[in-house]
Amino acid sequence: MNRTTVAMLAALEALITVAIGIGIPLVPLTILWAVDSGFSVDWTLFWQGAVDIWLLGNGVDIEASLPPGVVAATGLAAAAEPFHVTIAPLALTAFTVIMGARAGVRASATRYWQSAVLAALGTVFVLNALAALSSLGEALRPSLLQALILPALVYALGLAIGVLRGRHRIPASHGGVVGRLLTRMQDRLDERFDxxxxxxxxxxxxxxxxxxxxxxxxxxxxxxxxxxxxxxxxxxxxxxxxxxxxxxxxxxxxxxxxxxxxxxxxxxxxxxxxxxxxxxxxxxxxxxxxxxxxxxxxxxxxxxxxxxxxxxxxxxxxxxxxxxxxxxxxxxxxxxxxxxxxxxxxxxxxxxxxxxxxxxxxxxxxxxxxxxxxxxxxxxxxxxxxxxxxxxxxxxxxxxxxxxxxxxxxxxxxxxxxxxxxxxx
Structure with missing residues (x-):
């Protein structure tokens, strides 16, 4: 495969990762919208909730501002002021890392694994940026700065694990600048430690x-x-x-x-x-x-x-x-x-x-x-x-x-x- 094909396949795999990650909470929320509300509520609210859950699972903080009626129902006076939800559902975090690792292993088997990694990270960056912008609402607002950085970092962790796992199949001469740099670093460690x-x-x-x-x-x-x-x-x-x-x-x-x-x-x-x-x-x-x-x-x-x-x-x-x-x-x-x-x-x-x-x-x-x-x-x-x-x-x-x-x-x-x-x- 040439460089363009490898990059496009890596971008497609990143797109599938984001789509499935958002779809996991979106499917039950859509069923809830159809059955409980009878299609009477704006579906975009449930889309925003699914995106917020996906971003939360990738480390993005969500700012919540509850309406007065909801505050009165909860009985929590502190809920009257905006607060942050920061706890991440680690199942979604693990899903992102695992999918990134799978993509990294496949990318490491090609000569153009650097292009695959860059294409995958760029796709995740763009898709999460668009998703975060679409999820901005009055009640829940994800941190845009974190949405631009953290999901890509979580996916990059998986990519790094996959590339390092598969790197033993890549000769140093095919690893490019990064491969040669890692080889030199390993040689220095070998000289320092027996x-x-x-x-x-x-x-x-x-x-x-x-x-x-x-x-x-x-x-x-x-x-x-x-x-x-x-x-x-x-x-x-x-x-x-x-x-x-x-x-x-x-x-x-x-x-x-x-x-x-x-x-x-x-x-x-x-x-x-x-x-x-x-x-x-x-x-x-x-x-x-x-x-x-x-x-x-x-x-x-x-x-x-x-x-x-x-x-x-x-x-x-x-x-x-x-x-x-x-x-x-x-x-x-x-x-x-x-x-x-x-x-x-x-x-x-x-x-x-x-x-x-x-x-x-x-x-x-x-x-x-x-x-x-x-x-x-x-x-x-x-x-x-x-x-x-x-x-x-x-x-x-x-x-x-x-x-x-x-x-x-x-x-x-x-x-x-x-x-x-x-x-x-």
């Missing part, structure tokens, strides 16, 4: 990623158990809201979009700091203090304060950190061949904790935000506390895991680990 240092870094990265994955997996299991245990309360909240079939379906779709947020909140609960559902509230393993919260049915699964159960929850990240270190330790010992073994094992344990703390802190930051006026401006976990707690818990447990086991190298694992370290070059 393969034993790279083995430590690779083990820390693998252990940290494994710990984060396991903690999120256990958090998903915990969330599932809480939903099943509190299913009766969740059902009663649905019934009390009197949403109807279509309204209940739209509410369910909206809650599904926030499931990744809830998984991260469950992870912050397991780690210790917990999360907030409004200023002054705290949901943590040692206690639960909440005030008035939105009547979303899924919030019926919020765990109550139970010290015994919470203490068991705190053991989860500790055990996971220990197991992550135990899993990577044999290969690392074989790769190091006794060279500064104790020091490098401790550095690896600290690296596992650092990687876990950094990733979980970032996820906590992405999952939190504002969902309304007044006290509802503080919803979700504190990213700094989550990151520090995770780094300390996983790091200490990983150090214990590194201190256990034999210090003799296993010849069966020596060669594969060194090859893995060489591939990290």
């Amino acid at each position: 393969r034993f240092d790279r083995a430590v870094a690779a083990a820390a990265l693998r252990g940290g990623l494994a710990a984060v994955t396991a903690i999120l997996g256990m958090s998903a299991v915990l969330l599932t158990v809480l939903v099943l245990v509190n299913f009766g309360l969740i059902t009663s909240l649905y019934q009390g809201a009197q949403l109807g079939v279509v309204g209940g379906g739209a509410t369910t779709v909206a809650q599904i979009a926030f499931v990744p947020n809830l998984v991260v909140w469950a992870a912050s609960w397991l780690i210790g700091p917990g999360f907030a559902l409004g200023a002054g509230s705290a949901i943590s393993p040692v206690g639960t203090v909440v005030g008035p919260i939105p009547g979303l049915p899924i919030l019926g699964a919020v765990p109550s304060g139970n010290f015994a159960f919470g203490f068991l929850g705190l053991l989860v990240p500790v055990l996971i950190g220990y197991l992550a270190a135990v899993l990577v330790r044999p290969g690392l010992v074989a790769a190091l061949s006794g060279r500064s073994l104790v020091r490098r094992l401790l550095i690896t344990a600290a690296g596992i904790g650092l990687v876990a703390g950094l990733l979980l802190g970032l996820l906590a930051w992405f999952s939190a935000g504002s969902i309304g006026p007044g006290r509802l401006a503080v919803v979700g976990p504190n990213p700094w506390l989550v990151g520090v707690f995770a780094a300390v818990e996983v790091g200490i447990a990983a150090a214990i895991g590194m201190a256990s086991g034999s210090s003799r190298a296993d010849s069966t694992t020596h060669a594969p680990v060194l090859r893995a370290a060489d591939r990290a070059r």
Whole structure:
């Protein structure tokens, strides 16, 4: 394929990404418009709502100004003033990153991957700019500056992941200026760090990623158990809201979009700091203090304060950190061949904790935000506390895991680990 064809295909894929991203909330909203309002309401209002949800999922803040009648119905005096909605439904964020990664992998298989990346980013930029302009209304107004920048950055993250994943298939001579620059940077790193240092870094990265994955997996299991245990309360909240079939379906779709947020909140609960559902509230393993919260049915699964159960929850990240270190330790010992073994094992344990703390802190930051006026401006976990707690818990447990086991190298694992370290070059 020539350069023009590659660029056009990448632009088409970016267009499909934006179209599907807006269509996910637009379809249930359109059904709601047709069934509940009987086509009597201007459909453009639902289009604006779908675009706002898409932009919100890509990190764009939405300024809300509620009419006096709605303010009176909510009973929140703070709602009389304009407020910002900043919490992102991470399911839409993940969709954008995944689609960008798929496009990046396909682009990396061609000689003109730079043109494909530029075409894709330009398409996302233009489409989101047009969508943001079309969604400006009296009640909801997205930040135009953020709409121009943030969705393109989220898609660019996916593109970068895809290109880097597929780059091993591209010779440096075909990578253009960017490919040669990355090759030179890698050569400098190889000169600065030997393969034993790279083995430590690779083990820390693998252990940290494994710990984060396991903690999120256990958090998903915990969330599932809480939903099943509190299913009766969740059902009663649905019934009390009197949403109807279509309204209940739209509410369910909206809650599904926030499931990744809830998984991260469950992870912050397991780690210790917990999360907030409004200023002054705290949901943590040692206690639960909440005030008035939105009547979303899924919030019926919020765990109550139970010290015994919470203490068991705190053991989860500790055990996971220990197991992550135990899993990577044999290969690392074989790769190091006794060279500064104790020091490098401790550095690896600290690296596992650092990687876990950094990733979980970032996820906590992405999952939190504002969902309304007044006290509802503080919803979700504190990213700094989550990151520090995770780094300390996983790091200490990983150090214990590194201190256990034999210090003799296993010849069966020596060669594969060194090859893995060489591939990290």
